[in-house]
Amino acid sequence: MERQIPLFEEPAPDPRPPETVTWNLWHGCTKVSPGCAHCYMFRRDEGVGRDPRVVSKTQAFDLPVRILRAGEFRGRYRIPAGSHFYTCFSSDFFHADADGWRPAAWDMIRERADCSFFMITKRPERIGDHLPPDWGEGWAHVTVAVTCENQAMAEKRLPVYLALPLKHRAVMIEPMLSAVDLRSNGIARIESVSVGGESGPDARPCDFAWVLDVREQCAENGVAFSYHQTGARLVKDGREYRIPRAKQHEQARRANLDLGGTDRLGEIPGE
Numbered sequence: 001m002e003r004q005i006p007l008f009e010e011p012a013p014d015p016r017p018p019e020t021v022t023w024n025l026w027h028g029c030t031k032v033s034p035g036c037a038h039c040y041m042f043r044r045d046e047g048v049g050r051d052p053r054v055v056s057k058t059q060a061f062d063l064p065v066r067i068l069r070a071g072e073f074r075g076r077y078r079i080p081a082g083s084h085f086y087t088c089f090s091s092d093f094f095h096a097d098a099d100g101w102r103p104a105a106w107d108m109i110r111e112r113a114d115c116s117f118f119m120i121t122k123r124p125e126r127i128g129d130h131l132p133p134d135w136g137e138g139w140a141h142v143t144v145a146v147t148c149e150n151q152a153m154a155e156k157r158l159p160v161y162l163a164l165p166l167k168h169r170a171v172m173i174e175p176m177l178s179a180v181d182l183r184s185n186g187i188a189r190i191e192s193v194s195v196g197g198e199s200g201p202d203a204r205p206c207d208f209a210w211v212l213d214v215r216e217q218c219a220e221n222g223v224a225f226s227y228h229q230t231g232a233r234l235v236k237d238g239r240e241y242r243i244p245r246a247k248q249h250e251q252a253r254r255a256n257l258d259l260g261g262t263d264r265l266g267e268i269p270g271e
């Protein structure tokens with residue numbers, strides 16, 4: 001009798017724990033709206049004499065598909081299965097100057113369907129024309145979030161954003177510059193909302209009442225909510241508090257406002 005041997009062995013499951021990874025695949029950006037006014041990426045680049053408006057591919061471009069060449073896990077991806085990539089935190093994934101590199105980025109994201117990817121844009125009007133050809137109704141392992149820093153941007157960006165084929169929708173209200181009404185802007189179709197104040201020497205104030213109002217809107221609609229950070233100038237009950245940078249995330253966490261299972265992000269460009 002002919003002996004049956006499997007032609008291709010199933011690879012053994014990856015025993016390494018998943019990681020949370022920041023993947024800045026290109027760097028540099030141009031300002032598009034009030035939330036960009038004090039972008040920390042601009043601050044940092046200008047501080048070292050670099051032009052932040054020049055968009056360039058980084059050394060980390062191929063990070064998700066890098067293979068280990070030595071050691072116990074030789075031949076496996078350097079980033080373990082199940083890892084979570086926070087993508088493009090020193091640029092905008094949909095910036096026009098990155099159009100030439102984005103198809104290769106989508107190829108890597110498609111290849112690593114064993115991980116999840118999260119990206120934030122202030123350019124939702126560019127998403128539809130710059131999705132991969134096999135995107136369909138969206139990829140389950142990708143969340144594209146949109147920033148709406150004030151009511152005007154919510155009204156401008158959310159109708160465009162909500163019309164897109166996306167499996168996961170998230171809204172960032174950071175830096176929060178005004179009260180934001182999401183009820184009339186399709187809140188029930190959003191999975192999670194994150195709010196936060198502005199940091200840095202020129203920070204604009206964020207009123208705690210605006211934060212509570214968005215939380216209330218999320219609670220009413222079963223949407224996950226995260227209070228990411230207070231910002232440098234927090235107004236509470238009519239009084240303004242100056243919060244040092246080192247305490248801004250901690251103070252927001254202590255407010256204990258989070259609802260549902262949103263991830264807590266690190267530093268994001270406009271905050």
Ligand code: SF4
Nearest residue numbers: 029030036039269270
């Ligand atoms: S806040 Fe975001 S979109 Fe605006 S300039 Fe900075 S990186 Fe670009």
